[in-house]
Amino acid sequence: MGEKSVQKKRYIVEKARDVFMEKGFKKVTMKDIVEACDISRGGLYLYFESTSQIFMEVLRMESEEADDVFSDSITEDATAADILLLFLKEQKKELLRKKNTLTQATYEFYFENDLPKRDNILKKQFDSAVKIIEKLIEAGVDNGEFLCEDCEGTARNIMFVLEGLKISAQTIGVTAEAVDREILYLLRGLGVEE
Amino acid sequence: MGEKSVQKKRYIVEKARDVFMEKGFKKVTMKDIVEACDISRGGLYLYFESTSQIFMEVLRMESEEADDVFSDSITEDATAADILLLFLKEQKKELLRKKNTLTQATYEFYFENDLPKRDNILKKQFDSAVKIIEKLIEAGVDNGEFLCEDCEGTARNIMFVLEGLKISAQTIGVTAEAVDREILYLLRGLGVEE
Amino acid sequence: MGEKSVQKKRYIVEKARDVFMEKGFKKVTMKDIVEACDISRGGLYLYFESTSQIFMEVLRMESEEADDVFSDSITEDATAADILLLFLKEQKKELLRKKNTLTQATYEFYFENDLPKRDNILKKQFDSAVKIIEKLIEAGVDNGEFLCEDCEGTARNIMFVLEGLKISAQTIGVTAEAVDREILYLLRGLGVEE
Amino acid sequence: MGEKSVQKKRYIVEKARDVFMEKGFKKVTMKDIVEACDISRGGLYLYFESTSQIFMEVLRMESEEADDVFSDSITEDATAADILLLFLKEQKKELLRKKNTLTQATYEFYFENDLPKRDNILKKQFDSAVKIIEKLIEAGVDNGEFLCEDCEGTARNIMFVLEGLKISAQTIGVTAEAVDREILYLLRGLGVEE
DNA sequence: TATGAATGAGTGTTCATTCAT
DNA sequence: GATGAATGAACACTCATTCAT
Numbered sequence: 001m002g003e004k005s006v007q008k009k010r011y012i013v014e015k016a017r018d019v020f021m022e023k024g025f026k027k028v029t030m031k032d033i034v035e036a037c038d039i040s041r042g043g044l045y046l047y048f049e050s051t052s053q054i055f056m057e058v059l060r061m062e063s064e065e066a067d068d069v070f071s072d073s074i075t076e077d078a079t080a081a082d083i084l085l086l087f088l089k090e091q092k093k094e095l096l097r098k099k100n101t102l103t104q105a106t107y108e109f110y111f112e113n114d115l116p117k118r119d120n121i122l123k124k125q126f127d128s129a130v131k132i133i134e135k136l137i138e139a140g141v142d143n144g145e146f147l148c149e150d151c152e153g154t155a156r157n158i159m160f161v162l163e164g165l166k167i168s169a170q171t172i173g174v175t176a177e178a179v180d181r182e183i184l185y186l187l188r189g190l191g192v193e194e
Numbered sequence: 195m196g197e198k199s200v201q202k203k204r205y206i207v208e209k210a211r212d213v214f215m216e217k218g219f220k221k222v223t224m225k226d227i228v229e230a231c232d233i234s235r236g237g238l239y240l241y242f243e244s245t246s247q248i249f250m251e252v253l254r255m256e257s258e259e260a261d262d263v264f265s266d267s268i269t270e271d272a273t274a275a276d277i278l279l280l281f282l283k284e285q286k287k288e289l290l291r292k293k294n295t296l297t298q299a300t301y302e303f304y305f306e307n308d309l310p311k312r313d314n315i316l317k318k319q320f321d322s323a324v325k326i327i328e329k330l331i332e333a334g335v336d337n338g339e340f341l342c343e344d345c346e347g348t349a350r351n352i353m354f355v356l357e358g359l360k361i362s363a364q365t366i367g368v369t370a371e372a373v374d375r376e377i378l379y380l381l382r383g384l385g386v387e388e
Numbered sequence: 389m390g391e392k393s394v395q396k397k398r399y400i401v402e403k404a405r406d407v408f409m410e411k412g413f414k415k416v417t418m419k420d421i422v423e424a425c426d427i428s429r430g431g432l433y434l435y436f437e438s439t440s441q442i443f444m445e446v447l448r449m450e451s452e453e454a455d456d457v458f459s460d461s462i463t464e465d466a467t468a469a470d471i472l473l474l475f476l477k478e479q480k481k482e483l484l485r486k487k488n489t490l491t492q493a494t495y496e497f498y499f500e501n502d503l504p505k506r507d508n509i510l511k512k513q514f515d516s517a518v519k520i521i522e523k524l525i526e527a528g529v530d531n532g533e534f535l536c537e538d539c540e541g542t543a544r545n546i547m548f549v550l551e552g553l554k555i556s557a558q559t560i561g562v563t564a565e566a567v568d569r570e571i572l573y574l575l576r577g578l579g580v581e582e
Numbered sequence: 583m584g585e586k587s588v589q590k591k592r593y594i595v596e597k598a599r600d601v602f603m604e605k606g607f608k609k610v611t612m613k614d615i616v617e618a619c620d621i622s623r624g625g626l627y628l629y630f631e632s633t634s635q636i637f638m639e640v641l642r643m644e645s646e647e648a649d650d651v652f653s654d655s656i657t658e659d660a661t662a663a664d665i666l667l668l669f670l671k672e673q674k675k676e677l678l679r680k681k682n683t684l685t686q687a688t689y690e691f692y693f694e695n696d697l698p699k700r701d702n703i704l705k706k707q708f709d710s711a712v713k714i715i716e717k718l719i720e721a722g723v724d725n726g727e728f729l730c731e732d733c734e735g736t737a738r739n740i741m742f743v744l745e746g747l748k749i750s751a752q753t754i755g756v757t758a759e760a761v762d763r764e765i766l767y768l769l770r771g772l773g774v775e776e
Numbered sequence: 777t778a779t780g781a782a783t784g785a786g787t788g789t790t791c792a793t794t795c796a797t
Numbered sequence: 798g799a800t801g802a803a804t805g806a807a808c809a810c811t812c813a814t815t816c817a818t
Contacts, residue, residue, distance in 0.1 A: 024306070026220045027220075030812075041813090045813095104305050110364065111298050117367070123367065153379045157355065160358030160376060163357070163359075165357075166361075167360075168320070168354065170301075170304065173317065181350070188347075223787060224787075224789085225786080225788085233803080235789085237804070240803075393798085414608045431798085438792090494753075495693070495749065496693065498753035499606055499752060514750070551746035552741070552746035553745075554749075558689075559688075560708055621782080623784070624812080
């Protein structure tokens with residue numbers, strides 16, 4: 001596959017991404033993507049053979065670009081608490097947005113694709129996030145911002161709460177206030193009074 | 195619709211429940227249900243006009259029967275801690291079971307049906323569970339089993355963690371050990387040493 | 389079939405008549421009629437076995453009741469011209485009404501049912517109307533109201549024009565003015581100046 | 583849609599035309615047309631999305647080809663009376679043919695499609711025919727073949743009679759003799775003795 | 777590479793008709 | 798007589814997928 005093909009593949013994935021944001025995963029047909037890309041039906045099949053394949057590519061590209069959910073938060077003189085807070089705020093913004101998110105599509109995709117662990121990007125992201133949070137907490141404890149006995153457990157707990165909030169946002173609905181309340185609860189657990 | 199029809203409707207809902215457990219929500223067609231019930235194509239339409247309608251009925255029936263997720267746990271001489279523990283164990287069992295659960299189907303259903311709050315059975319169940327847990331914690335604090343400053347916040351936190359575990363079980367996978375670890379973390383948050 | 393059955397049959401036919409007026413002939417299903425009559429599905433089949441059969445009965449009943457399209461027009465001292473004029477006015481009213489008419493249903497019915505002449509009520513009505521008009525014209529000629537050389541031909545011509553207006557009303561549309569114009573044209577053909 | 587598609591579309595319309603002639607409009611299903619064309623179910627939907635759409639195309643094509651019902655009748659040395667007579671004979675032939683005519687299908691189509699005037703091809707054809715007949719009569723009057731006071735009225739009258747004959751042919755039935763009789767009556771109205 | 781016409785399987789949905797009660 | 802649940806055939810419509818060009 002030449003240079004050109006790579007570009008086209010990328011183009012398709014980007015267009016498809018919009019479609020998945022709009023309609024989730026299951027509802028999306030090859031036809032939808034063909035139309036979004038404005039290419040021929042047969043043309044799409046030269047690059048991908050199913051919506052699943054395309055979606056996996058979307059996820060891969062997404063995870064490459066946003067490999068560093070934290071990177072934005074990390075500045076020269078930001079403290080651990082600053083960074084964690086920024087991360088949580090980012091997550092809040094993301095989970096309150098019902099459209100323009102791949103959340104729903106991603107869940108739907110994983111529902112019907114029991115990927116072996118090593119291919120499960122979602123799991124990788126989860127685990128990596130846990131680790132980073134753990135480091136942050138440890139750093140926070142060191143500089144006196146946080147109090148914490150079981151840093152790893154707390155990091156994992158934070159991630160599961162965020163997952164809980166995310167899925168709740170898509171099903172039972174969550175208000176901005178509800179999210180704030182949970183974030184505050186988590187911070188109090190770290191000994192942050194505010 | 196007479197006595198008999200009610201029975202048949204119930205029969206259909208029960209058969210459909212199995213199908214939804216097996217295949218989730220979106221993938222299920224009217225034909226699937228017709229075949230599971232071993233009735234005629236037209237026959238099904240006598241009772242329901244869409245898979246959505248059937249699924250809502252499944253949810254309603256389910257929530258009626260299991261109205262009391264806690265009831266099983268409540269015995270004469272069970273303490274608050276006993277009951278909470280039993281509830282958590284029940285949840286663990288449920289979330290580790292990938293098949294024979296309506297979890298996935300329920301999520302898929304709510305993804306594409308933005309039900310107004312009052313019709314959202316899921317939300318009702320969530321809120322009600324939060325309240326019960328809150329009461330349990332308060333009772334536990336009273337009898338010295340638990341330590342807790344913000345009972346309501348903790349109850350909500352527990353529920354979001356459980357939601358997080360549930361969706362993770364369906365997407366990135368969780369082991370029994372991972373669940374145990376989270377439960378222990380939650381209990382330690384209540385001052386339970388063990 | 390007893391007294392009672394006759395009544396019920398009549399009841400069905402009357403309700404069905406409304407349905408045919410509303411929807412024409414072809415679109416009407418046995419189900420439509422069952423619902424309009426508020427009887428059971430099987431119940432209808434006790435009396436009729438198809439919409440065709442019901443419609444024929446509607447036509448028969450209709451033609452019995454209105455056997456005398458002219459009768460209303462005939463009063464003690466009405467002249468031939470008076471009566472013909474009234475008849476034409478009646479026809480005008482009828483053909484401008486798009487709903488509440490069996491016109492369309494009747495046409496549709498005859499399109500797919502090549503009834504032998506003797507069963508063709510429509511033909512009987514047409515022929516009978518021609519004859520009456522002929523008599524009227526003759527009477528009109530006798531009393532000096534009309535001028536006419538070929539009374540039978542003229543009568544037939546009038547009926548075909550009316551048929552032409554009727555079908556045009558259902559297809560290309562006719563205004564009240566257009567109908568008036570045609571009626572005037574016909575009357576002038578009879579030597580009526582006005 | 584390229585050159586080829588246009589040809590195929592035309593092919594479908596032609597085949598569909600035969601089906602409509604055979605069965606009228608309402609009875610015809612997409613499946614009927616698919617079978618007549620010997621193409622796949624989905625193939626038809628590539629070109630048309632309903633029988634209505636196809637039928638409108640049939641009508642359009644028909645009206646293009648036969649744009650000039652009169653053209654055949656017009657020869658170098660034909661007089662107005664010759665042309666009118668030929669036209670009437672053509673109409674007679676058409677209306678006596680029960681099959682191989684779109685008459686019935688057209689009526690059925692317009693019954694359930696209240697097209698706005700400008701889209702109503704039928705109306706356009708009617709109006710245009712009236713005008714041509716009017717011109718013919720005027721020409722005939724000029725060269726002494728016809729006698730007529732109200733040429734426009736007479737032209738319209740002729741057309742309504744023809745409509746009346748056409749619908750009668752489809753419903754109560756008309757014999758060749760009956761048609762001849764009417765034509766003669768019309769001609770006598772124009773002062774033609776024969 | 778790229779096109780887009782073509783196929784055919786799959787699903788939703790409606791009704792005429794039957795039949796046990 | 799009367800009911801209405803049940804059946805199954807028929808049709809509309811949509812897509813994944815292929816293939817000649």
